[in-house]
Amino acid sequence: MATADPVTLVVRPGRPLGGAFTPPGDKSITHRAFLLGLLAEGETSVEAANPGADGAATLSCAAALGARVQSRDGVIRIAGRGGALVEPDRVLDCGNSGTTLRLLAGVLASQPFLAVLSGDASLNARPVARVIEPLRRMGASLHARDGDRLPPLVVRGAALTGVEFDAPTASAQVASSILLAGLGARGVTSVGTTAGVRDHTPRMLERFGLPIRAQGGDGGVTRWTVEGPVVPRAARVRIPGDFSAAAFFLAAAAATPGARVTARGVSLNPTRTGLLATLEAMGAMVETRAIAASPADGTGGEPVGEITVTGPDRLEATTIAPDRVAAMIDEIPAWAIAASAARGVSRLTGAGELRIKESDRIAALAVNLERLGIAVEELPDGLAITGGRVAGGTVDAALDHRIAMAFAVLATRASGPVVIHGAGGIATSYPGFADALAALGGDVTSGDAAVAARG
Secondary structure, three states: OOOOOOOOEEEEOOOOOEEEEOOOEOHHHHHHHHHHHHHOEOEEEEEOOOOOHHHHHHHHHHHHOOOEEEEEOOEEEEEOOOOOOOOOOOOEEOOOOHHHHHHHHHHHOOOOOEEEEEOOOOHHHOOOHHHHHHHHHHOOEEEEHHHHOEEEEEEEOOOOEOOEOOOOEOOHHHHHHHHHHHHOOEEEEEEEEOOOOOOHHHHHHHHOOOOOEEEEOHHHOEEEEEEEOOOOEOOEEEOOEOHHHHHHHHHHHHOOOOOEEEEEEEEOOOOOOHHHHHHHHOOOEEEEEEEOOOHHHOOOOOOEEEEEEEOOOOEEOOEEOHHHOHHHHHHHHHHHHHHOOEEOEEEEOOOHHHHHOOOOHHHHHHHHHHHOOOEEEEEOOEEEEEOOOOOOEEEEOOOOHHHHHHHHHHHHHOOOOEEEEOHHHHHHOOOOHHHHHHHOOOEEEEHHHHHHHOO
């Protein structure tokens, strides 16, 4: 039974994808720019922000906490609160965005008032205990339903004391929540991240004039340290293109002989681009070209450039070990596209985190790949995918933007039309996705036209 979502896509097979596109602004970086703009002294300008519903949820919460927000000519201006936020008179609606909820918990932990964070049914089914525990250790009071496991999340801020957390985390959201809380805490706060974990928050803190120390350790662990209390200084920020959004078209090119796709203006942050090394190992041709940046361009230390992927005659299967998962956690659905075309069995392990995303992505990938004729073994923390011929059929994206985009591009090499139900989640991160797919040569219809096109 399809997810109750009015948005349906139909993608028909056609020629290999080809051409260039510019992905929307990076969603992860957009969240951080908005939240630091809220905390900052002065007016922050954010250019090329991600246009999806997730970023809009963060911006709406910032306004509810006292920021003055204006949007004009593609630039969002945020008059910050200088660290002193306004107590909200309503529940802060985080929509479908786990990043909004978890990072806001850190922001609110040092504020002298009570706030309630909630979201849609999907968000309120995702765990929050891993941010509750460290923020409690710093002195805040947090509670959630189901034994402090699930949202809504109640945050009563307090005078925080910095904590040096010994155990590193594999979650950029947890580390970011701790660091944002550390800005309002007295003393030193430090948290370690395991190899491959995104470093957007440390880069953005520096963009907003805040000193942060980085120290490398054994096994690729990086320890980040801030000392508070400290208030960010307003900044101009230009958001680079979202690699995770671009990944679907790049993986589709890798999976199709004769395809060649270029992503322009995209983030080349090495904590995000692990998929590229995987595609190369499978036999795809990957070319990257960095664009020289200056401090005045507003990218906040994020490397930017273009990526071109060309599909070989045939991909070879690969194995993604647990120590490589963090660097491509959001690109696993894109990797599954390539794995479905590879000779042999591609394996993924150590990715149990995927079961608590917008959907259970391990289950969603397994079920939908099988519906399209691809042999899959679902593992407790991963997948084993045997490459083969993709049939036409019907899949359910379960309102998950990354599942919907993955099967939309996979369908370009199917033997018949693929109907994707529950595709409304795409609007959370890439509202222009269907247009971009069509511009690259995909045959895609949506809405009433998509339903009529079936058969």
